[in-house]
Amino acid sequence: MNQEAIAQLKSQLRGELIEPSDERYEEARKVYNAMISRKPRLIAYCTDVADVMAAIRFASQHDLLVSVRGGGHNAGGLGVCDDGIVVDLSQIKYVHVDPAARTVRVGGGCTWADVDHGTHAFGLAVPSGIISTTGVGGLTLGGGMGHLTRQYGLTIDNLLAADVVLADGTFVTADADQNSDLFWAIRGGGGNFGVVTSFLFQAHPVSTVCAGPMLWELDHAADIMKWYREFIVQAPEEINGFFAFITVPPAPPFPEALHFKKMCAIVWCYNGGLEQANEILEPLRSFRSPSFEFFAPMPFPMLQGMFDGLYTPGLQWYWKADFVNELSDEAIALHVKHGSDLPTLHSTMHLYPINGAAHKPGRNDTPWSHRNAVWSEVIVGVDPDPANKDRITSWAKAYWEALHPYGTGGAYVNFMMDGEGEDRIRATYQDNFDKLVKLKERYDPTNFFRVNQNIPAHANSMASADQTLSHIG
Structure with a gap:
């Protein structure tokens, strides 16, 4: 590959092509996880499908390694590669809502903030994650779970069609009628089968939700987890709540007296009115009154962006994860032991419920086979300082090793690091x-x-x- 070949690729692209000698290169090669530092030979900012096709064909002709980057949020930094070409989709950004059909067409470079903004105007939402800066593509192809999972299923359960550029540079549409086998594969099989340039989703009635965190002292963590394990498997599907160990951020809405304090929490989302939400949660408040709660009606996009300011791009991340079917007393004791020892402000453990509507498809209906799992557990060591890399990594590994025997053996692919085998x-x-x-x-x-x-x-x-x-x- 010489400069003449690169110049030819540039002439075929409407978007920008970045090389290591370019001033923008150092910034352009970054991804969300700052623990990842890879140096691609080229970064192609594709503005449309034609650009993607040209970049893929170029990579094939020149035997270049290819990574595909949407939002760049992948745990293992798989949106960037060494010595290859990054096919960056961030310029393919559009959201077209059909309010009558309750569908939304989304460009492959969109983030969930883009989708939430577009759909909220029509009182709709697509099930997604919990950080609005996450890319639509990566989250969807891995499965997609978040605040609406129990009511409306995984993101892949709401995918109706996708436009895909294949490895030979050709373009196809995949849905239930066209290339149905490919459509099956991309609903959980990750980015193994092509570059998805457009998604068509089913949206659902979601506008104002009653949501926010409830916090308890660590002394109550075991009791709260035992209450939660019973509640979440039989609760109405309209309510979702994930359990977490946290260090309270020094920012609103948390009172100063709690800043930097280690606590346990449940972050709730109820798609309905406040009176009904309080009726559902009254037994919890009676059982163990929260030390603090910020539970109130809010626009759904507000909930989706609630943690964006805490988890900004450029932090160091180390992820470990498992699917979990049961939360035994022994597992809870280990959670409390390790969760009470969070190494940094940003480090945390979340238990995301994936029951309710997520259990309705069969285990072979999509590649996501753990349809009987109740939770997706994720342990993340996070900190802005590279000097703490070993500290956060060691903590996450030790926590995971203690709890792994209580999991199913598999994990949500979007929570897995590079090279887990x-x-x-x-x-x-x-x-x-x-x-x-x-x-x-x-x-x-x-x-x-x-x-x-x-x-x-x-x-x-x-x-x-x-x-x-x-x-x-």
Whole structure:
């Protein structure tokens, strides 16, 4: 690959092509997780589908490693690669709402803040995550869970169609009628099968929700977790709440007396009126009155952006995760032990409920096979200072190792770091793994798209795929 070839690619793109010698390069190669530092040969800011097709064909012709970046939020920093080309979708940004059909067409470079802004005007929302700066593409392709999961299912359960650029640079639409096998694969199979440039989602009636955190002293954590494990499996699907260990941020709405204090919390979202919400939560308040709560009616986008200011781009992150079916007394005791020892302000543990509507599809209806799991557990060591990298990593690993025997063996792919290995991928997809391999062989036989939680074109090539990606740091 020489400058003449690069100049030819530039002439084919409407978007900008960044090289290491360009002034913008250092900023352009960054992703959300600052623990990731990779140096691509090229960064292509694609403005439309034609740009994506040109970038993919160029990478194929020149045997370049490809990573695909939407919001850049991926835990393992898989939106960027060493010595290859980053296909950046952030300029493909549009949200078209059909209020009559309750559908929304979303460009592959949108964040969930873009979607929430567009849909909220019509009293609608698409189930997504809990940080609004997260990219639509990465979250969706991995599954997608958040405040609306119990009522409306995973994000993939609300995906109606997608436009995809395949490994050979061709363009296809995937839905229930066209390329239905590809449509099955992208609903949880990650970025293994192509570059999704457009999503069509089913939206739902969501406008003002009653939401916010309730906080308790750590002395009450075990009791709160035991109450929560019973409540969340039988609660009305309109209510969602994830449990967390937190260090209280030194900012509103939290009172100064609680700043920097380690506590446990449940962050609630009820899609309905305040009177009904308070009736549902009255038993909890009677059981253990919160030390503090900020539970109030609010526009859904306000809830979606509630943690954006705390978890800004550029922090150091180390993630460990598992699916969980049961929360035993023994597991709760270990959670309290490790959750009480949060190493930094931003470090946390969340238990996201994935029951309710998320249980309605069968385990083989999408690649997401853990349809019987009750929670997705994630442990994250987070801090702005690179000097604390080892500290937050060691804490997250020790916490995860203590709780892993109580999980299912698999984990939400969007919460997994780079290079966790074949066993983890197989445990995550279970009996859907072999079908994903066959579809990989059909749509990407050379494993062109391998900067991801990789489904190899041949099952026995997993190890070589793992070695393709570079180190963290």
